[in-house]
Amino acid sequence: xxxxxxxxxxATMLRRNLLHIRRYPSLSIMLVAQPIxxxxxxxxxxxxxxxxxxxxxxxxGDRGDYLVFITPGILIxxxxxxxxxxxxxxxxxxxxxxxxxxxxxxxxxxxVLTGHVLGAVLRTGFAVVIVAAFAFLxxxxxxxxxxxxxGAVALLVLIAFSLTWLTVGLGLAADSVETASxxxxxxxxxxFISSGFVPTDAMPAGLRQFAEHQPFTxxxxxxxxxxxxxxxxxxxxxxxGWCALIALLGCLxxxxxxxxxxxx
Amino acid sequence: xxxxxxxxxxxxxxxxxxxxxxxxGVDLTVPEGTVYALLGPNGAGKTTIVNILSTLLAxxxxxxxxxxxxxxRDPGGVRAAIGVTGQFSAxxxxxxxxxxxxxxxxxxxxxxAAAATAVAVMLERFDLVDAxxxxxxxxxxxxxxxxxxxxxxITRPRLIFLDxxxxxxxxxxxxxxxxxVREQVADGVTVLLTTQYLEEADQLADRIGVLDGGRLVAEGxxxxxxxxxxxxxxxxQFRHAAALAAAAAAHPEATSDTDAFTLQVxxxxxxxxxxxxxxxxxxxxxxxxxxxxxxLDDVFLALTGRAVxxxxxxxxxxxxxxx
Numbered sequence: 001x002x003x004x005x006x007x008x009x010x011a012t013m014l015r016r017n018l019l020h021i022r023r024y025p026s027l028s029i030m031l032v033a034q035p036i037x038x039x040x041x042x043x044x045x046x047x048x049x050x051x052x053x054x055x056x057x058x059x060x061g062d063r064g065d066y067l068v069f070i071t072p073g074i075l076i077x078x079x080x081x082x083x084x085x086x087x088x089x090x091x092x093x094x095x096x097x098x099x100x101x102x103x104x105x106x107x108x109x110x111x112v113l114t115g116h117v118l119g120a121v122l123r124t125g126f127a128v129v130i131v132a133a134f135a136f137l138x139x140x141x142x143x144x145x146x147x148x149x150x151g152a153v154a155l156l157v158l159i160a161f162s163l164t165w166l167t168v169g170l171g172l173a174a175d176s177v178e179t180a181s182x183x184x185x186x187x188x189x190x191x192f193i194s195s196g197f198v199p200t201d202a203m204p205a206g207l208r209q210f211a212e213h214q215p216f217t218x219x220x221x222x223x224x225x226x227x228x229x230x231x232x233x234x235x236x237x238x239x240x241g242w243c244a245l246i247a248l249l250g251c252l253x254x255x256x257x258x259x260x261x262x263x264x
Numbered sequence: 265x266x267x268x269x270x271x272x273x274x275x276x277x278x279x280x281x282x283x284x285x286x287x288x289g290v291d292l293t294v295p296e297g298t299v300y301a302l303l304g305p306n307g308a309g310k311t312t313i314v315n316i317l318s319t320l321l322a323x324x325x326x327x328x329x330x331x332x333x334x335x336x337r338d339p340g341g342v343r344a345a346i347g348v349t350g351q352f353s354a355x356x357x358x359x360x361x362x363x364x365x366x367x368x369x370x371x372x373x374x375x376x377a378a379a380a381t382a383v384a385v386m387l388e389r390f391d392l393v394d395a396x397x398x399x400x401x402x403x404x405x406x407x408x409x410x411x412x413x414x415x416x417x418i419t420r421p422r423l424i425f426l427d428x429x430x431x432x433x434x435x436x437x438x439x440x441x442x443x444x445v446r447e448q449v450a451d452g453v454t455v456l457l458t459t460q461y462l463e464e465a466d467q468l469a470d471r472i473g474v475l476d477g478g479r480l481v482a483e484g485x486x487x488x489x490x491x492x493x494x495x496x497x498x499x500x501q502f503r504h505a506a507a508l509a510a511a512a513a514a515h516p517e518a519t520s521d522t523d524a525f526t527l528q529v530x531x532x533x534x535x536x537x538x539x540x541x542x543x544x545x546x547x548x549x550x551x552x553x554x555x556x557x558x559x560l561d562d563v564f565l566a567l568t569g570r571a572v573x574x575x576x577x578x579x580x581x582x583x584x585x586x587x
Contacts, residue, residue, distance in 0.1 A: 005373060012370040016356065023358045023399070097354035101415070104318045106344035107371050261322045261339075 006108040013115025020089065021123055031085040032127045034188070035078040036134050042074075042197065043067050043138060055199060064139055071135045072223040073196025076216060078131045079124055079156060080187040083163040086120040090171030091180030113254050117164050124160040144229040152226040155239065159219055162243040163187060165250030172257040196220045215242040269332050271296045271423050271454035272317065277326035279312055279478075286312045288478040290326075294471075296422075299445070299455040301465035303563070304475035310458035311351060313475075314427045317456070318348045331423050347421030351428045353408045354415070357401035361392050361411050364400055365418055372419040386414040390444075406437035413444060423454045430464060442467055462563055466490075474567055482567045492566050496557040497528045498541050500550060507549025514544050519565065530562065531555065 021028060042050070043063060051066035061069075093099060093116070102112050132140075144152070167184050174180035193207065194200070194216040200208050211217060218238035225232040272294040279287040286309045294300040302310045315321040317330050319339040328334065333341035348354075355364050365386050369379035387393050390410040395403060400411060409429070416424060426445070430438040445455060445468055459465055465472045466486040474482040474489070482489060502508040502525040511527050512520045518529040529541050538555065 008373065009371060012367065015370075016359070016367055019363065020358050096356070097350065097352045098356045100320060100350060101348065101354035102371075103320055104343055104346065104348045105371060105419075106340055261319070 006111060006114075009108040009111035010114040010118065013111045014118045015115075017089075017115045017119030018122065020093075021119060027085050027089065028082075028123060028127070031081045031123075032078070032130050034081050035074050035127075035131050038077065039070070039074045039131070039134060039138070042070055050198060053198070053202065055201070067135065067138055067140050068142075068228070069224075070197055071132075071140050072227060073191050073194070073220045074135065075128055075131060075156065076159060076196065076220055076223060077188060077191045078127050079160045079163060080191065082120065082124040082127050082160070083167040083187055084181070084184040085123070086116065086164050087167040087171035087174070087180045087184045088177060089120075090116050090168050091174045091177045094172060095177065109259055110255055113168055113258055116168055117161070120164040120168075121157060121160045124164070125157070128156055128160075142227045142229070144227050148226045148229050151232075152223055155219075155223055155226060158240070158243045162247035162250065165247045165254060167250075169250045169254040169257060172254055190214060191216050191220065194220055195224075215239075215246070218242065269296075269329075270294055271298075271331060272300070272456060273327070273329040274313075274317070275327040277313070277316065277328060278324045279309075279316060279321075280324060286478050287316075287323075290475075290478070290480055292473065292480070294454060294456060296454050297449070297452045298470040299449055299457060299468050301469035301472045302456070302458040302475050303460070303462060303465045303472050304458075305460060305564070308475040309478045310475055311427055314348070314350070314425045314456070314458060317342075318346055318425050319343055345422050347416035347419060347424040349413050349416045349424070349426050349429055351431060353412050355400045355408060355411050358399060360397050360399055361403070361407075362387065362396040364411060364415055368415045368418045382418050386418050390414040391440075406433055406440075409433060409437065409441065413441065417444075417448065421453070423456070424448065426455060426457045428458055428460065431460070438464075462486075462489075462558065474563060476564065476568050482563075489563060490558055492563070496531055496533070496555070496562055498531050498538065499554045499556060500527045500529065500545060501525060501552045502527070502549050503551045504549065507546060510549070511545060515541075525551075528561075530565065 043066060047063040047066040051061045051063050051069075054061045054065055054069055099112070103109065142148075167187070170183045171180045174183060191197075193211050194214060195211065196216065200211040200217065203211055218235040219242070221235040222232050222239045224230075225235065270293050272292060274290060274292040277287050277290040277292070278285075290309075290313065292300070292313075302313060304310050312321065316323045317328065317335060319335060319342050323336070328336065330342045331345035333339075333345070335342055356367065359367065362383060365383040366379060369382050374382060387396050390413070392407065392411060392414070395407060400408065403411065413426075413429070429445075430441055433441065442464070445457070449455060455468070457465070457468060469486065471483065472486055472489055473480045482492070500511065502511065505522065505525065508520060508522065508525050508527060512518060515527065515529050518527050520527045531537055531541065
């Protein structure tokens, strides 16, 4: 394996994946539509009531306050939603004959995976920009300075990178494209049981403990702090730790699944 | 790699899936610059051999050297020397023909200008210029196969594996593909080909290995193999089961199909031999007969004493949709 060509081969594979994304836009549209639907649903259907229950608003906030509260959660749900699409596109790609061709070529073999991951991170960036623009359209405003926004972008890229390695692994491990579209669903569900939609204090004891300790909560709290210009505190380090762990495990797992010489 | 070293050297290749032995001690030597055809029915282990030699599948046992590299210890060296065109299309259907070729050129680390030239040459040579900027998913079966082969050859491998390259192709596409293989051989490329068709092996190969149940049951030139099945067979169609039974009794060496009322009698190719077969038949019970030259079934019958087990998967050539 010519490791010297890893970067070059990865760039080639990235170009291939970007072409795929461009040629098959319906998947991207579906993945972006999902968080937008949730955003509209939560702000306009539940937002009035849920906003009134928000703490620190001096007897409750309104729909506008609730929009500000859930936008970080919706953005991270967008990342999770695109990651789900990555599992589908990885699994689909593995069913095509060209993967065998790549395996029999003297290329940096992991570049097939790197191409998927980099392509997916770019797709996530695109999706997050659209969803964020939607939130602005609905009236989301922030006090964050340029540094806060830069931090938010870096954080979203980091989260996208780690969730993508995980879902590439899920896509490789799936025995069919159908399986690959089901196994990562927990990623889209988990943000609901976090600090994303209601403060965890409002949940019953067992659920609250789960919500406070699952990785999406520090991710959402950190993003919320960055875009509202408040202190991130320990949540930032927790988030970086979770992301590093998920990315490392996902990457090692994916490489193992892809690089093994099949015995059957 | 020395000049005299064979392109492929295989000793004692064994491979099983669970209890099922797919390859049972295969020995194979292919000299550089020659074409070797592995001939056998479905399930004989042809694709398994190609997958193992192209590093896609691990062998259970055996000494394997491809292009001078040990397949297990130095798979990277093997991959750098080979090109593989499998039975199933290995093209990216979402990309255009041009993009597919460019992808291969980039992965072969050709420079920008060299890659563009190589792509243009391949499009021209494989008659894909008009379809170059269409997505490959819109291509006909023959075009896909040509693109597939062009993607294998654009990296200029010294050794190519062709796994049933013409299965499902119409006769014209098949002949086009044979011509391309011959050009490669003229350039000094070594070819390992698998096929179900004796004719294809006959047309292309310097040596043919007959694979049956995971073993090479015979090896030689096409002429040597055909000498063992000199005349093909006479296929006789009967009007009723009684006539078939009577003829089958008179020809214990023949294979009979009691559902179709047909009997295949091995022939030696001579007029006298044919006359003996005809004389033994009762005119009243015969509905028709054909004299066929040797095909894979005859080779198998002669070499293994039985007919091809898997119904020879000879689907009629897929229809080519005109571009």
